[in-house]
Amino acid sequence: MQKRLLLGNPQLGITLSRLCQQLIENHNNFENTVILGMQPRGTYLANRIHSRLEELTGQKIHLGLLDTTFFRDDFRRRDSPVKANETKIDFLVEGKQVILIDDVFYTGRSVRAALDAMTAFGRPDKVELLSLVVRKYSKHVPIFPDYVGKDVNTLDTQRVLVQWTEQEGVEEDSVWLTNKED
Numbered sequence: 001m002q003k004r005l006l007l008g009n010p011q012l013g014i015t016l017s018r019l020c021q022q023l024i025e026n027h028n029n030f031e032n033t034v035i036l037g038m039q040p041r042g043t044y045l046a047n048r049i050h051s052r053l054e055e056l057t058g059q060k061i062h063l064g065l066l067d068t069t070f071f072r073d074d075f076r077r078r079d080s081p082v083k084a085n086e087t088k089i090d091f092l093v094e095g096k097q098v099i100l101i102d103d104v105f106y107t108g109r110s111v112r113a114a115l116d117a118m119t120a121f122g123r124p125d126k127v128e129l130l131s132l133v134v135r136k137y138s139k140h141v142p143i144f145p146d147y148v149g150k151d152v153n154t155l156d157t158q159r160v161l162v163q164w165t166e167q168e169g170v171e172e173d174s175v176w177l178t179n180k181e182d
Contacts, residue, residue, distance in 0.1 A: 006133065006152060006160070007175035015149040019130060020052045022147055023099065032125075033097040034062040038114050039069075039085035042102035044164040045132055049101060064089035064121075066100075068113035087117070094122025103162040105131035108143040133160050133175055152177065 007015060027033050030053065037046025043065050050063045069084040100114055111129060118124065130147040135154045152160060154177065161176040 002179055004177045005174060006177050007150060009172060009174075012173050012175065015132070016048055016052065019132075019147050019149055020049060020056060023049070023053060023130070024056060026128075027097065027099075030057060030059050030061045032095070033099060034064065034091060034093060035099045035101060036064045036066045036089065036093075036114075036118065038100065038102040038110065039065055039067040039087070041104070041162060044166055045103045045130075045162070046101040047166075048164075049099075049130065062091045064091065066114055066117055068110055068117045071113040071116040089121050092122040093118060093124045095125050096122075098124040098127045099130055100127055101130045103132045104160045105129070105134045105145050105148075106138055106160075107140040109140055111143050112141050132162060135160060150175070157181075 035046055035050050035053075037043040037050075046063060046065070050061060053059075054061055065086060065088040067085040067087040098118065100111065100118075102110065102114075105111070115127065118127070128147065129143070129145040131145040132149040134145060134148050134151050136151050138154070138156075154160065157180055159178055159180050161178050163170045163172075163174050163176070165171065165173055
């Protein structure tokens, strides 16, 4: 297995802090702002960002989890049935500023699906996208994150693996570049 470390300690912690500082600079007051973590892997990052923002600002910020399974354009094109994740949003996004969070931005198709799924909870005033890692040169739709942790040049035969200590068997937060078949 060929693996290359993209972000480990302390770089990953510094990157998360920088992303939070950028959010604070742009939002200042999070009174009209909500955070939505994209299921499944964006939820770990959303939880981390949410906790740090509440700690740094002293404000209560709404956090929700958004599943896009049934909104994806490739939903019916898969050979095996897709297992949906839980959508947990106990607030309206109507008129809110939404920070949509995913761990890896690849083609943008998941984000497009998230924008469609989000409309079930109201029409937001503004949507911003935060991604920990952006795979350059692979966009399929004209969407790009507003907040980026790290840009990475990748091949189609590679994947970006983000591991959090909250996941079973993971001892240290890290971001790896691996081959897809590994």
